[in-house]
Each structure stands twice: as C-alpha cells, then as structure tokens.
Amino acid sequence: MQIHVARHQQQLGVFAVEDIVAGLASGRFLASDLAWREGMAAWTPLGDWAEFRGVGVPPPSPGQATDATAPAMPSWEHGASVGNYIATIKEVALDPVRTFANLRDGGFARPISFTYWSLLPAWLCGSLLYGAIFGFMATVGIAGLPATEDPFLAWVAGIGPMVAALVISAALAVIFLFVPLFNFVGAGITHLLLLPWGPSGSYAQTYRANAYAYGAFMPFAFIPCLNYVAMPWQLVAAIIAHSQVHRIAWWKVTISLVVIPCLCVCGIYALLFAVVAKNFAR
Numbered sequence: 001m002q003i004h005v006a007r008h009q010q011q012l013g014v015f016a017v018e019d020i021v022a023g024l025a026s027g028r029f030l031a032s033d034l035a036w037r038e039g040m041a042a043w044t045p046l047g048d049w050a051e052f053r054g055v056g057v058p059p060p061s062p063g064q065a066t067d068a069t070a071p072a073m074p075s076w077e078h079g080a081s082v083g084n085y086i087a088t089i090k091e092v093a094l095d096p097v098r099t100f101a102n103l104r105d106g107g108f109a110r111p112i113s114f115t116y117w118s119l120l121p122a123w124l125c126g127s128l129l130y131g132a133i134f135g136f137m138a139t140v141g142i143a144g145l146p147a148t149e150d151p152f153l154a155w156v157a158g159i160g161p162m163v164a165a166l167v168i169s170a171a172l173a174v175i176f177l178f179v180p181l182f183n184f185v186g187a188g189i190t191h192l193l194l195l196p197w198g199p200s201g202s203y204a205q206t207y208r209a210n211a212y213a214y215g216a217f218m219p220f221a222f223i224p225c226l227n228y229v230a231m232p233w234q235l236v237a238a239i240i241a242h243s244q245v246h247r248i249a250w251w252k253v254t255i256s257l258v259v260i261p262c263l264c265v266c267g268i269y270a271l272l273f274a275v276v277a278k279n280f281a282r
Contacts, residue, residue, distance in 0.1 A: 003016070005020065092213060096241060114212060125222035187211075190242070
C-alpha cells in the first residue's frame with residue numbers, strides 16, 4: 001500500500017507503511033503531516049491513522065492540523081503564469097493520480113482560464129496546418145488544374161492562398177472562443193453518466209477535472225503524429241481525473257466515459273444502417 005505524505009502544502013513523497021512507521025519513530029515524519037492513499041475521500045493527519053497509533057506518536061493538536069494542509073494541484077490553481085501552465089501540463093500528463101487527488105473544490109474561473117491558455121497554442125498550430133492546406137488548395141486551383149471542377153476548391157481558388165489561410169484561422173478562432181461553453185455541456189453529460197456510481201464531487205468538480213484533463217493536451221491536438229499519442233492519453237487522464245475527484249473505481253469511470261458512449265454511437269450507426277437497408281430492400 002502506497003501512501004502520499006504532505007507537509008505545509010508540499011509533497012514529501014509516496015511511502016510504504018513500514019517507511020512511515022520508521023519515519024515517525026525517527027522524527028522524519030510528524031503526527032500533523034497529512035497523508036492520503038487511493039480510496040480515501042480526504043487527506044488525514046498521520047496521527048489519526050489507526051496503522052500509526054501504535055508507534056507512540058500522539059494525535060496532532062488542532063493548531064497543527066490546521067497548519068498542515070494538502071498541497072493544491074495542479075499548479076495552475078496557484079495562479080496564471082507560463083511556469084504554472086507548463087507545470088500543469090506535466091502534472092496532468094505524467095502524474096495524473098496525485099494531481100487530481102489534490103484537486104480541491106473551487107469555482108470555474110481557473111479551469112476556464114487554463115482552457116483559453118491551452119487553446120492559444122492549439123489555434124496557432126491549427127492555423128499553420130490547415131492554413132497551409134487551404135493555401136495549397138487555392139494555389140492548385142489558381143494553377144488551373146482539373147481539381148477546380150470541385151465547387152469548394154473553386155471557391156478556395158477564387159479567394160486566393162493568403163485569404164484562404166486567414167479564413168481557416170478566423171474560423172478556428174471563432175470555434176475555440178466557445179470551447180468553454182461546450183465544456184459546460186460536456187461536463188454535464190459526464191456528470192450524468194457518473195451519477196449511477198455515486199460521485200463524491202459536485203458538477204463543478206466534474207467541470208474542473210474535465211477542463212484540466214482535456215485542456216492539458218489541447219496544444220498537441222494539431223501536431224501531426226504527436227496527436228495520435230496525446231489524444232488517447234487524454235482519455236486516460238480524464239478517467240484517472242474523475243476516479244480521483246469523485247472517489248470512483250477507475251473501471252466504473254471507464255464504463256461511463258468509454259463503454260456507454262461507444263455503445264450509444266454503435267447503436268445509432270446500427271439504426272441508420274437498418275433504415276438504409278430497409279429502404280434499399282424496397
């Protein structure tokens with residue numbers, strides 16, 4: 001059993017029970033140090049753990065328990081800065097269990113601002129990629145190749161390469177502007193799917209978990225090849241996020257976020273196929 005230990009908003013590390021017992025006896029750990037392991041609803045002082053009361057360490061006084069608080073994560077919760085932004089991406093991607101175990105209750109301002117910060121590099125990469133594609137299409141059309149018989153390509157050729165690139169960049173900007181609004185809807189659906197498992201957190205926590213889990217990978221969405229690695233890991237991070245935030249087993253979260261949506265999509269495709277097949281049979 002691995003236990004996370006923190007003191008004065010700083011993580012001390014992850015330790016086995018035997019290491020903590022030895023640390024308490026030697027003075028390395030204090031009764032007021034907060035500890036958490038998977039499955040617990042909150043961080044608890046070591047002095048309150050039944051496993052460590054036999055070590056002879058007295059329970060922490062109220063003043064000590066108040067002074068030692070679990071470190072807030074991800075780093076973006078401490079303020080908006082380039083350093084905290086990069087640190088948050090690393091925390092979500094490389095240490096999602098500890099990151100979302102320390103995601104405290106809060107409002108929507110922090111996760112929304114993080115989403116917009118993540119959308120900026122995504123918008124730049126997307127504008128460069130699709131702007132180059134649209135510009136190339138316009139160049140092909142201007143060259144008078146047979147592809148201009150396509151109405152869409154003819155329109156792109158008519159506005160020119162530069163304008164075509166600017167149009168796609170502006171379109172992405174408009175779409176990205178409303179992403180946080182879409183996230184509210186997505187979080188509502190996610191929370192609804194998690195309700196059968198009795199989530200311990202509120203809708204706001206579901207939104208916050210989604211915003212950080214998905215937002216951390218947005219900068220890589222338009223980078224060729226890298227996006228094939230980032231996007232699947234994004235889903236893994238989301239599953240871990242809700243498992244930690246709502247204290248739900250990861251397999252239950254997987255059923256809600258992966259299995260049920262896949263079944264719904266497959267059911268829709270099956271229904272459409274049946275309708276098409278029926279009409280074709282006539």
